Amino acid sequence: MNGYERISAALKGEKTDKVPVMLHNFMMAAKEQGVSMTQYRNNPKLIAECFIASVDKYKFDGILVDIDTVTLAGAVGVPVDFPENDPARTHSGNLENLEDFVNLKPQKIENYKYIQIWLEAVRLLKEYYKDEIYVRGNCDQAPFSLASMMRGAQNWMLDLMLGTDEQLNVLLDYCTDGSSQFIRLMAQTGCDMVSNGDSPAGPEMISPEMYLKFAMPYEKKIVDVAHQAGVAYTLHICGNTDVILEHMLLTGADAFELDYKTDISRIYNTIRNTTSLIGNIDPSGVLALGTVDSVRKKTMELLSLYQHSNRFILNSGCALPSSTPSENLKMMIETAREFR
């Protein structure tokens, strides 16, 4: 089986010849090619070259094309800071008051330069790999998280207490439109999968009841958009998601990308028959700062726990720091390849 076949099979719950591996390694890939974040985010050809070199070096199955994680926010007008050697970031929102949404103009996110660069990078990779390596085009934030960026995280949390349902739903609808546009555009690149992150909607921040009311319904809309566009969908939520795993199933996502803080047994028991797990090795504590032996140990633990479900794709639980030692990443992949 090639990489594309392995991941496609895992998403369908079918047996694979080896444990499929997808990497969240855009920063590592850029660094290993001697490319700064400034160079990376401005050149789709360079983005593609970084991932191609990474696949050549590590021989994994699925590419996760990620750039900055605030591209969609920038496209809807949130001020973005672009460091030379770190991913771009936002600090404050672009909506000072919840009432300001009435002044928001209809958005066309395809007009944003960095959206186009991202789409072109995915297009190039898909053209290069065709059906040999699985290509996932990440699409930044799901609606709740995008609303959080537009208002600023602290303001948004207070809005959930002090805003009316009508106000909140109008902003969430606006963000759903933005997220949907990105998903549709990404699907048109020919990629195999799209994804969003919604970590501000997790239980580290809001209650399961609030997740059900203000996040899940909008995630579901995005999943539907992805499926209508003919692509698989992965929902990424960081932090301990133990108490909302069953709620997340309501979105209909094909895969969940979860980090090490969620109890793996609980993940296995809740989702193994319906939804694939992508993850969930600790990217910093184990892969970036651990020893080769600890990487092997943690990877074996995970593989052993999940060995009776075909719906599994090995990855770190979140983005790998650029400082991750190459030998650690090789060990994780080698352990997976030897396991099965």
Place this chain on the structure above:
Amino acid sequence: MEQELLQKISECIEFGKINIASPYPPQMKGQEGADELTFKALEQGINPQDILTLGLMPGMEKVGRNFSEKKIFVPQMLMSAKAMGTALLHLKPHFLSGAAKQKGTFIIGTVLGDLHDIGKNLVGMMVEGSGYKVIDLGVDVNSEKFIIALKENPGGVVGLSALLTTTMTNMELITKEIKEAIPGTIVTIGGAPVNEDFCRKIGADNYSPNPQGLVDFLNKKNA
């Protein structure tokens, strides 16, 4: 009468009742909040120290415990923190004059490369509400800024916050440089991606998964 007023202040903190105009929480709509009641308490001559230790701190402790037990989440906690913030504004002149004493100094910042601040802000508010002077250095903070703040506030405990797997690695260097510059400094870390194991690896002294854990740690150190 005094006890009743202090109890009411505590409840305002616990339930996030900021002032009379605030519609939250629904069951306290139309009632005076932490703002009005703290002002009233001072007007009535209640000792500022008592307002802090018998009014604000018990309320904040309940908030901290409820948060760590996952009975409340960040939005509710922010409301409580805002309520406490309005109360502390009335008390601050009394801290400066020495009429009310704080238990120690806590210097907090989100580490270099990271602009997330909601966790840091919550922790800062909780620690302040628990009787400590808090110096908030903001976000994207390098070692130098922490060291300067420590030199200005000898004996302060440092809190490092990070939200990203890619920026938490900066905690290692910052911890090392702080401890080299001012040996014996206590460094605590927190943030969604970090854990106890990581704390040990980077040579920090304490990891708390929630603000109440940090307050407990500080109180133990202070005892």
